[in-house]
Amino acid sequence: MRIRTLEISVGAFMLTGFLALLFLAVQVSGISLERGTGTYTVEARFNDVAGIRPRAKVNMAGVTVGRVTDIRVDSEYAEAILTLExxxxVRLPTDTGAAIQTEGILGGRYVALLPGVDDDYLAEGDTITYTQSAMVLENLIGDFLINIGGS
Amino acid sequence: MVETLGRSGIVLFWSVWGVPGRKGLPLLIHQIYQVGVLSLAIIVLSALSIGAVLALQFYTQLHRFGAEETVGLGLSLVLLRELGPVVTALLFAGRAGSAVTAEIGLMKATDQLSSMAMMGVDPLRRIVAPRLWAGFISLPLLALIFSMVAIWGGGIVAVDWLGVDRVSFWAVMQEGTDIWEDVGKGMLKCVVFALVVSWIAVFQGYDAMPTAEGISKATTRTVVLSSIMILALDFVLTLVLYGDFN
Incomplete structure (x- = not known):
């Protein structure tokens, strides 16, 4: 009898541990148990993606519709290639534009999509060509100082 | 120094090798009860108080910027990445590690270990292995419970008492917490701490001088050495796991 209560309490302890893991996964990290509708990937070429990190958000009209999954550099054209999931x-016209923007003043960088008007839509593996690069504060300050010096 | 490390390595090797099989299962369950279930009270109480204090501190600072909703995210990141694994491991070393050392040390001092060996029972398999494995299994579970209770306790303070909006408290937390980056890597830390603390505890007991003074010294060494190792390893692990500063 004494052995049984001991085993039950150990079982309850381990169960509580796994329930805690479930709580941390679902309630704290917010993973959803049902599978999403799936995703497709497109690429976007930028002159400068400073501040973008893997898993950065991809927003359209302020709503998160995807994530950055990969960041590469094309050394031939000195361009950055982002892979967006x-x-x-969400269907994107082929003339959709992409811009690197900042959340608030100190917030993280994200990719903003600006949907175009084309009748065709981007498919798996397509490339977004209309892009606007990250605003690099140091460059802006530099330009500003040069302008002041010139006038 | 090197000799001690070598001896402890041999003890670790033969104990891990002596993973409790079917016959050793009751021994293992008994030890999980001793080091895991009986540590629950201190873990839950500490978690509640740490969660509540963190929520208060985050709230007073974030309130100045009008960012009270971020309290939940601060709680979850701090607890999952650092405080959950580290505080649980420190409490575990004090509560359970010292007890294991004292128990094994006293068994050695009263010649129980050597009489076992004389009867053909391997004390590493029978005594040390179940305790090592019990610690290794219990500590990650305790850390999970610690983080859950602390986030829950912090939530009560922030939402029900300080009046942070309940929906945004959880939504901001879910937005910023990642299952692998935060929960997974926190658990990885915990597994390392579990191995180190259990190893130190059983080895200090097994290697203790078989006198009253020797056991007292071994118990102290378990707590001090475990704490130092936890904190030092935490820095190294944080550097390795999160140190991708590019």
Whole structure:
């Protein structure tokens, strides 16, 4: 009898541990148990992606519709290539533009999508060509100082 | 120094090798009860108080910027990445590690270990292995419970008492917390701490001088050495796991 209560309490302890893991996964990290509708990936070429990190948000009209999954550099054209994973419920016209923007003054960088008007839509593996690079504060200050000096 | 490390390595090797099988299972369950279930009270109480204090501190600072909703995110990141694993491991070393050292040390001092060996029972398999494995299993579970209770306790202070909006408290937390980056890597730390603390505890007991003074010294060494190792390893692990400063 004494052995049984001991085993039950150990079992309850381990169960509580796994429930805690479930709580941390679902309630704290917010992973959803049902599978999403799936995603497709498109690439976007930028002159400068300073401040973008893997898993950065991809927003359209302020709503998160995807994530940055990969950042590479194309050394031939000295351009950065971002791989964007987009929710497949979101369809993007082929003339969609992409810009690197900042959340608030000190916030993280994200990719903003500016949908175009084309009738065709971007498919898996396509490339976004209309892009606007990250605003680098140091460059702006530099330009500003040069302008002041010149006038 | 090198000799001690070598001896402890041999003890670790033969104990890990002696993973409790079917026959050793009751021994293992008994030890999980001793080091895991009986540590629950101190873990839960500490978690509640740490969670509540963190929520208060975060709130008073973030309130100045009008960012009270971020209290939840601050709580979850601090607890999952650092305080959950580290505080649980420190409490575990004090509560359970010292007890294991004292128990094994006293068994050695009263010649129980050597009489076991004389009867053909391997004390490393019978005594040391179940305690090592019990610690290794219990500490990560305790850390999970610690983080859950602390976030929950912080939530009560922030939401029900200080009046942070309940929905945004959880939503901001879920937005900023990642299952691998925060929960996974925190657990990885915990597994390392679990191995180190259990190893130190059983080895100090097994290697203690078989006198009253020897046991007292061994118990002290378990707590001091475990604490130092936890804090030092935490820095190294944080550097390795999160040190991607590019």
């Amino acid at each position: 987009i929710d497949s419920a």
